[in-house]
Amino acid sequence: MRKITVLLISISMLLVSGCWDMREINELGLVMAVAVDKSTNYPNNYLVTVQLANPKGGGATGQQSSAPTGLWIAEAEGKTIFEAIRKIAQSSSHRIMWAHNNIIIIGESLAQDDITPVVNFFTHNYELRMKTLVAVGKGKAGDFLTATVGMGDVPGLSLSDLFRNQQFTGQGLTSTMLRIFEKFTSETTNPIMTALSFSKVITQPGVLDKAENTQKQIRVEGAAVFDETKLLGYLTPEETTGLSWILGDNPNTVISVVDPEIPVRATAIEVSNVKHDITSQFNEGTLIPKINIRITGVGKLSEDHFSNMSITAYKTRWEALLNEQIARQVEQAIAKVQKEYQSDVLGFGDIVHGQHKTEWHESIKNNWHNVFTEAEVNVEAYIDIQSSALYQLPFYNYKARGSAYDHD
Amino acid sequence: MEAKLTRSLTENEQYLALTIGRGMDINYRHLVIPALDNCDALIVNIKGLVNQTELEDSVISPLLNKQELPRGPRLKNQDDRFTRLIESGISVSGAKQSQLWTEICDAIVSGDSVLFLDKWDKALILENKGYKLRNISEPTTETETRGPKDGFIEDIMSNMGLIRRRIKDYSLRFETLVVGDRSKTEIVLAYIDNLVNDSLLNEVRSRISRIKIDSLLSSVYLEEFIEDEPYSFFPTMENTERPDRAVAAILEGRVVILMDNTPFALIVPAVFWNFLQSPGDHYERYYIGTFWRWIRLVALFLALSSTSFYVLLTSFHQEMLPTALALKIAADREGVPFPAVMEAFVMELLFEVMAEAGLRMPKAIGQTVSIVGTLVIGQAAVSAGLVGPALIIAVAVGAISSFAIPSFSMSTSIRLIRFPLLFLSAAFGIFGYLGGIIFITLHLLSVRSFGTPFLGPVTPYDQGGQVDTLLRLPRWKMLTRPWAGRPKDKIRQKDDLKPRPDLK
Incomplete structure (x- = not known):
């Protein structure tokens, strides 16, 4: 009898609970991308723009399953981000769900003010993932949600693909909310994130400049450097590549090396398996650390005009050129953030802290900003060009060959 | 005190008519036997269960045609003369004398013929069962591409034969239990005497013998009476229509329970993984068996x-x-x-x-x-x-x-x-x-x-049991018998049977 009672109670629990918290997938508005701007009317308000996917063309309507997914873009203002989001819900037929959000775009003007509320809100919401990408949009962030990205149907989805592809362009800063959050919690390190801007593409065959024939297209353009919470300025794509040797996740970068003896033909070397090692040291008597960065990696010849299948003849020469070029690129980028922006985006502070605890606590801790700007940075690259990725003899440039190299 | 036959043929016939009736399928055949001074005789059998031709050729015609008893030692009394007649005149392979009515009636209803003679307080049970059987055919519920194509049928004798043909071990035992007051269903425990775990065997025996029921019609009846977890959703006994599967279980030291009138044999004990296994795993190479x-x-x-x-x-x-x-x-x-x-x-x-x-x-x-x-x-x-x-x-x-x-x-x-x-x-x-x-x-x-x-040998874990549970290792790796049956003799084969080129 007792068993039966227990059984009945357990079964009734199933029914009484009534599918608590249940929400059908087609009743949800899946957020693909969100943009946060400063309101133009009230400077303390936020303008939140969300891009929701509006899935269409399911089996219910027939066999049109190839129809593109529609989009619904809504914006609302609020004193807080949450208020603005709730206001969007007032006009949304679907319950807004954040779990599939791909990217958070922060408007330039808001970033110049303070990005803390954005980081705060998006890291504390349980529905959001820490792997969401974060970027600064040059101009109004909301505009990026209406532009197109490459050939993708859903801009939010395509944007995250766009970010992922940056590892091939050497601008692959891992600009996720998790990284930003890490840097926020660090005492010395400052955030750096990818910057987005627009370019134009031709949609109709015709003249590029004609407005009706072109379309706004999002592109990744360099990176945005922050001073703790405020946007300081941007890095150019070249400088971003310089930093991505250290900040990127397994970057795969193509470097064009120009041999000064044969300036007409450059050689492309694809560098992968990049690892870096940062050490700090104090010279006697000084309290300014010296930062040594050592970059290693594997190079492959991707485009050249001289080699003879075997790379042995040029290995040393090109490696020296390549290493020098990489070191220069990194040094220039570091010089910019160190001298111009004076922002420790590379996490040198944490490295010095970790490697020299006593010095750090004695003198540097409260004075890191000044120490950082004065620190001497030394970059060395050691790329091992292992092989040629080419499977045919290059068409020799005979003139150049004759003067510079002796082929057998 | 069990009822016994009398010396009067009429009384015996009346008793029989009261016990099993005079239905149209019951054959009462009266004879007069010249060799016994025209003694009255009666053969009773059930038409649908006996081989009529054999009965005519081997029993009825010799009895009717034999004019006198063969010479031999002096016959002291009437009973000796009856015995002499039976020994000389009847050419059925199985014949047995009985005095007990229960034994005689059981024989009749299970398809034997019984010969009564006037002034004899015994009867002769003649084994000439001859009912129609289904042919041995391919199992319908478990088909295999590369395995044997024979399957159990409803007749328990044929099923035992199918097993016996695969195991020519002297230690193979078929132990018969009869369950069901009315159906009197024969249940046979098939096992190998020096392999099977004794406590397992005793457990099976005791569980079956405590069943007091009027009839068993299917092996599921039996299964429900002897299973371990009557309330569980999961079956705890394997059933199979395939003799090869049953034989494999017997050779693992498990007990196979055959039941008359059902083509399905039960196999105990069974672990969860047995239900994911199929004889086919062993009929293809071991990679494929494991993959399946x-x-x-x-x-x-x-x-x-x-x-x-x-x-x-x-x-x-x-x-x-x-x-x-x-x-x-x-x-x-x-x-x-x-x-x-x-x-x-x-x-x-x-x-x-x-x-x-x-x-x-x-x-x-x-x-x-x-x-x-x-x-x-x-x-x-x-x-x-x-x-x-x-x-x-x-x-x-x-x-x-x-x-x-x-x-x-x-x-x-x-x-x-x-x-x-x-x-x-x-x-x-x-x-x-x-x-x-x-x-x-x-x-x-x-x-x-x-x-x-039930989840062994995965949990509780047993190293030796892994060779044939989720993996099907090559045959030369299967040194021990599977874990589930807990056999007395664990070693199945010689070590080091892996083939290689330098083998002599």
């Missing part, structure tokens, strides 16, 4: 949870779907008027209805049902927008997977457990689903089959 076992394990999981996963992912944990898939499913479900759980439950129910209809209906209308089933329920429901296509896939995957489980009894159990799991998933999302799975696992851990833990 894992496929079945995956199928088991899919059969159990494909629709539960659909419901919990689309109704609770949309964040667990990849974005593109989430969009696709959302698009498919656009306009579906029911919640996902309702959708899933109805489709699952319809699948079960179709399976049931397909099982029992006459073959001639099978086509109609499958067309109606696939077209109306599958395609029309989707194009009418009543269910999403993703759900149809989930239901179909589950359905097909359930048929990949080789044991029909395990497959139906899984199909049944699917429903509570579906409701748990719909009520509590993945927590409900996991709760259900944990409950099932705990239950399985508590089950024993005739003393063997």
Whole structure:
């Protein structure tokens, strides 16, 4: 009898609970991308723009399953981000769900003010993932949600693909909310994130400049450097590549090396398996650390005009050129953030802290900003060009060959 | 005091008529035997169960034609003369004298003929059973591509023969028990004497002998009386139609229970993994056998949870779907008027209805049902927008997977457990689903089959048992007999049988 009672109670629990918290997938508005701007009317308000996917063309309507997914873009203002989001819900037929959000775009003007509320809100919401990408949009962030990205149907989805592809362009800063959050919690390190801007593409065959024939297209353009919470300025794509040797996740970068003896033909070397090692040291008597960065990696010849299948003849020469070029690129980028922006985006502070605890606590801790700007940075690259990725003899440039190299 | 025969033929006939009646299938054949000074005689048998031709040739005509008894030692009395007649005149292979009515009546109803003679207080039981048997044919429920094609039939003697033909070991024993006051069903325990675990054998004997019932019609009757967990959803005994499977079990030291009038043998003890195994695993090379076992394990999981996963992912944990898939499913479900759980439950129910209809209906209308089933329920429901296509896939995957489980009894159990799991998933999302799975696992851990833990040898873990559980290792690796039967003699074969080129 007792068993039966227990059984009945357990079964009734199933029914009484009534599918608590249940929400059908087609009743949800899946957020693909969100943009946060400063309101133009009230400077303390936020303008939140969300891009929701509006899935269409399911089996219910027939066999049109190839129809593109529609989009619904809504914006609302609020004193807080949450208020603005709730206001969007007032006009949304679907319950807004954040779990599939791909990217958070922060408007330039808001970033110049303070990005803390954005980081705060998006890291504390349980529905959001820490792997969401974060970027600064040059101009109004909301505009990026209406532009197109490459050939993708859903801009939010395509944007995250766009970010992922940056590892091939050497601008692959891992600009996720998790990284930003890490840097926020660090005492010395400052955030750096990818910057987005627009370019134009031709949609109709015709003249590029004609407005009706072109379309706004999002592109990744360099990176945005922050001073703790405020946007300081941007890095150019070249400088971003310089930093991505250290900040990127397994970057795969193509470097064009120009041999000064044969300036007409450059050689492309694809560098992968990049690892870096940062050490700090104090010279006697000084309290300014010296930062040594050592970059290693594997190079492959991707485009050249001289080699003879075997790379042995040029290995040393090109490696020296390549290493020098990489070191220069990194040094220039570091010089910019160190001298111009004076922002420790590379996490040198944490490295010095970790490697020299006593010095750090004695003198540097409260004075890191000044120490950082004065620190001497030394970059060395050691790329091992292992092989040629080419499977045919290059068409020799005979003139150049004759003067510079002796082929057998 | 058991009733015995009298010396009067008339009285004996009257007693018999009272006991077994005078139905039209019961043959009372009166004879006069010249060799015994025209003594009256009576042969009783059941027409449908005896071989009439043999009876005529070997019993009736010799008795009628023999004019006098053969010479021999002096016959002291009448009984000696009867014995002399029987020994000289009847050419049936099995013949036995009896005085007991129970023995005689049992013989008649089970298909023997009985010869009564006037002034003799005994009767002669003549074994000439000759009823119609089904031919030994390919098993319908367990087919294999490369295995033997014979299957058990309803006749227990033939089944014992099928086993005996495969094991020519002197120690093979067939132990008979009779259960059922009215059906008097013969139950045979088949085992190898010096292999089987004695406590297991005693347990099987004692469980069967405590059954007091009027009749046993199918091996499931027996199974329900002797199983370990009467309330469990899971079967704890294997059943098989294949002699090779039964023989393999006997050789593992397990006990095979044959029952008259059923082509299914029971095998005890059985562990969970036995239900995912098939003789075919051993009839292909070991890579393939192992691969199949894992496929079945995956199928088991899919059969159990494909629709539960659909419901919990689309109704609770949309964040667990990849974005593109989430969009696709959302698009498919656009306009579906029911919640996902309702959708899933109805489709699952319809699948079960179709399976049931397909099982029992006459073959001639099978086509109609499958067309109606696939077209109306599958395609029309989707194009009418009543269910999403993703759900149809989930239901179909589950359905097909359930048929990949080789044991029909395990497959139906899984199909049944699917429903509570579906409701748990719909009520509590993945927590409900996991709760259900944990409950099932705990239950399985508590089950024993005739003393063997049901999830062994995986848990409790036994190294030696792994050679033939989830893996099917090459034959030369299977040094020990499988763990489940706990055999007396564990070693199956010589070590170092791996073939290599330098072998002499």
